[in-house]
Amino acid sequence: MSQNIETLLIENRQFEPSDIFKKLANVTSIDLDKDRLEFWAEQAKKLHWFKPFETVLEWNRPYAKWFQEGQLNAAYNCLDVHLVTHRKDKKALIWEGEFGDVRTFTYEELHQEVCRLATYLQNELGVKKGDRVTLYMPMIPELVIGVLACARIGAIHSVVFGGFSASSLRDRLQDSKSEVVLTASAGTRRGKPLPINDVVEEAVSQHDTHVKHIVVVDTLKLEGNFSSHQAEPMMSEDPLFILYTSGTTGKPKGIVHTTGGYLTHAKYSTHAVFDLKDSDVYWCTADVGWITGHTYLIYGPLSNGATCMMFEGTPDYPEQDRFWDVIEKHKVSIFYTAPTAIRSFMKWGDELPARHDLSSLRLLGSVGEPINPEAWIWYYEQIGKNRCPIVDTWWQTETGGIMITTLPGIHLMRPGHAGLPLPGITASVLMPDGTPVTQGGGLLSLMEPWPSMLRGIWGDNKRYEEVYWKTFSTYFAGDGATIDADGYYMILGRVDDVLNVAGHRIGTMEVESSLVDFQGVSEAAVVGMPDDIKGQAIIAFVTLKDGYLGNVALEKEMISHVSKMIGAIAKPKRIIFTPDLPKTRSGKIMRRLLKDVVEGKPIGDVTTLGNPDVMTLIQERFLS
Ligand code: PRX
Numbered sequence: 001m002s003q004n005i006e007t008l009l010i011e012n013r014q015f016e017p018s019d020i021f022k023k024l025a026n027v028t029s030i031d032l033d034k035d036r037l038e039f040w041a042e043q044a045k046k047l048h049w050f051k052p053f054e055t056v057l058e059w060n061r062p063y064a065k066w067f068q069e070g071q072l073n074a075a076y077n078c079l080d081v082h083l084v085t086h087r088k089d090k091k092a093l094i095w096e097g098e099f100g101d102v103r104t105f106t107y108e109e110l111h112q113e114v115c116r117l118a119t120y121l122q123n124e125l126g127v128k129k130g131d132r133v134t135l136y137m138p139m140i141p142e143l144v145i146g147v148l149a150c151a152r153i154g155a156i157h158s159v160v161f162g163g164f165s166a167s168s169l170r171d172r173l174q175d176s177k178s179e180v181v182l183t184a185s186a187g188t189r190r191g192k193p194l195p196i197n198d199v200v201e202e203a204v205s206q207h208d209t210h211v212k213h214i215v216v217v218d219t220l221k222l223e224g225n226f227s228s229h230q231a232e233p234m235m236s237e238d239p240l241f242i243l244y245t246s247g248t249t250g251k252p253k254g255i256v257h258t259t260g261g262y263l264t265h266a267k268y269s270t271h272a273v274f275d276l277k278d279s280d281v282y283w284c285t286a287d288v289g290w291i292t293g294h295t296y297l298i299y300g301p302l303s304n305g306a307t308c309m310m311f312e313g314t315p316d317y318p319e320q321d322r323f324w325d326v327i328e329k330h331k332v333s334i335f336y337t338a339p340t341a342i343r344s345f346m347k348w349g350d351e352l353p354a355r356h357d358l359s360s361l362r363l364l365g366s367v368g369e370p371i372n373p374e375a376w377i378w379y380y381e382q383i384g385k386n387r388c389p390i391v392d393t394w395w396q397t398e399t400g401g402i403m404i405t406t407l408p409g410i411h412l413m414r415p416g417h418a419g420l421p422l423p424g425i426t427a428s429v430l431m432p433d434g435t436p437v438t439q440g441g442g443l444l445s446l447m448e449p450w451p452s453m454l455r456g457i458w459g460d461n462k463r464y465e466e467v468y469w470k471t472f473s474t475y476f477a478g479d480g481a482t483i484d485a486d487g488y489y490m491i492l493g494r495v496d497d498v499l500n501v502a503g504h505r506i507g508t509m510e511v512e513s514s515l516v517d518f519q520g521v522s523e524a525a526v527v528g529m530p531d532d533i534k535g536q537a538i539i540a541f542v543t544l545k546d547g548y549l550g551n552v553a554l555e556k557e558m559i560s561h562v563s564k565m566i567g568a569i570a571k572p573k574r575i576i577f578t579p580d581l582p583k584t585r586s587g588k589i590m591r592r593l594l595k596d597v598v599e600g601k602p603i604g605d606v607t608t609l610g611n612p613d614v615m616t617l618i619q620e621r622f623l624s
Pocket of ligand 1: 477494500503
């Protein structure tokens with residue numbers, strides 16, 4: 001598994017935050033002697049609990065219970081707590097649409113909207129605590145309102161990214177057995193309408209889901225004052241949400257997060273890593289359909305009383321300087337985005353950010369995939385103007401919040417290195433046999449339970465135990481990493497059959513299953529090819545049944561079939577037709593050899609193949 005782990009670092013410079021940043025930072029020192037559980041209990045107590053907890057952690061590997069006797073409500077902690085402070089009239093959300101239209105909500109206004117929808121869901125539709133509600137929406141304020149309304153009444157939200165197809169949405173509706181779907185009349189993308197509601201209709205058209213109600217949230221006219229709505233007291237371990245993510249099988253996993261632990265870490269990490277202050281305008285560019293949008297667009301910033309920017313559009317519409325325009329217009333001070341976006345900005349040229357006043361910025365963040373040192377330096381110089389610390393944050397859907405990064409007021413930054421485990425988090429790089437590596441490469445593991453860890457896979461404990469807890473006695477993250485003499489981690493990427501395309505996780509098996517589903521396809525194998533912008537691009541190798549001819553027209557049809565089955569994010573860049581795939585004598589497809597082909601490396605050991613000759617042909621077809 002770890003044979004390909006190698007270091008490609010070429011940037012040795014280190015960067016230090018300015019003295020003034022260090023002086024004013026939210027976290028200026030770390031108490032290394034502090035007991036870990038005591039530390040987390042202290043963070044948890046910063047939330048508003050209806051009933052206090054007694055036990056910090058109960059750990060029956062691999063099942064954790066944090067703050068178990070405590071009762072709280074996540075939406076209450078994001079909204080109500082601020083209404084009795086100066087933040088009542090502070091902007092909670094500044095939303096900008098594709099066409100430049102702006103809507104803002106103060107904490108009081110957002111609270112009112114959330115209470116209205118919560119009351120409607122409860123009284124009109126009969127949604128109860130523990131029911132699942134799926135949200136399939138564009139990036140409009142109603143999505144945030146929908147998420148918080150669910151949390152307020154104790155319904156478990158399952159947000160499905162608006163770019164997923166009807167068939168992906170149907171799978172997720174079936175798995176979660178959601179009876180209610182929140183959607184919107186229409187979104188827009190690059191000036192064109194996005195038929196979001198039609199996708200929902202298509203997803204439920206075959207009557208094989210449990211959906212009883214489809215609520216078009218943006219056109220729902222809810223009148224009246226509902227601000228006396230009572231937030232449901234939730235046990236700390238009651239589920240807050242399910243979020244589906246790709247794994248190594250064809251079926252996405254519904255990652256389950258609970259209330260108290262998740263919110264403790266969301267609030268703490270936003271405060272510590274983004275150094276959030278009351279005066280900040282904070283912008284996380286992630287879609288709410290991904291974990292980053294959950295934790296760092298909604299729960300983390302709002303529980304800290306931040307002003308959050310939310311943007312519906314794309315970075316290149318109407319022009320490639322749109323993000324810089326948004327930053328200048330709204331005086332964004334903290335900006336959190338993905339390396340794939342940064343690499344696109346680099347390609348589009350330095351003149352575009354230079355046209356804008358970016359002096360409001362004071363901290364930059366990166367997430368989703370390794371940021372190459374060249375992109376890091378560009379981000380630091382062209383966007384941060386050598387003033388703004390960069391936090392390169394490593395984490396996953398499963399970890400719920402940031403695990404490894406630098407604290408901006410304390411640590412030196414090393415381009416390409418995520419940094420160190422956050423206080424309260426213990427990590428290690430392990431050899432395949434579980435021995436810790438003191439310096440060098442191996443497999444990344446989190447060594448002790450943490451509050452925002454996943455509590456399981458929805459309806460599938462066996463898979464949870466197998467995927468995360470069989471490799472080592474500790475949590476296996478699925479990533480390769482190196483650790484150096486100072487304890488800095490560099491994340492090298494996935495070591496399993498999961499691809500990372502433009503910061504999105506895509507399972508090779510999911511793409512393969514959708515290809516095999518296409519008429520005439522006999523077998524398919526998918527691998528990731530290095531891509532300058534997206535990090536990885538999907539290359540599919542396909543064998544056809546007798547009587548079918550692989551040509552450009554068929555390749556196009558198959559690519560659009562994958563897009564229809566999964567969503568545009570899973571589209572293969574190329575399909576290579578081949579009479580056979582490399583297989584061992586027992587019939588196992590050797591993806592590793594296909595990876596060598598797309599990476600332009602010498603082909604590895606073919607002696608175990610039953611059909612070694614096929615590799616030359618595959619290589620020729622790939623290069624042609
Ligand atoms: O491979 C790692 C990569 O993204 C994976 C998690 O994907 P997902 O659950 O979709 O969550 C993405 C947003 C948190 C990880 O296993 N990854 C995420 N952040 C980084 C990263 N790789 C390197 N550096 C990062 N900062």
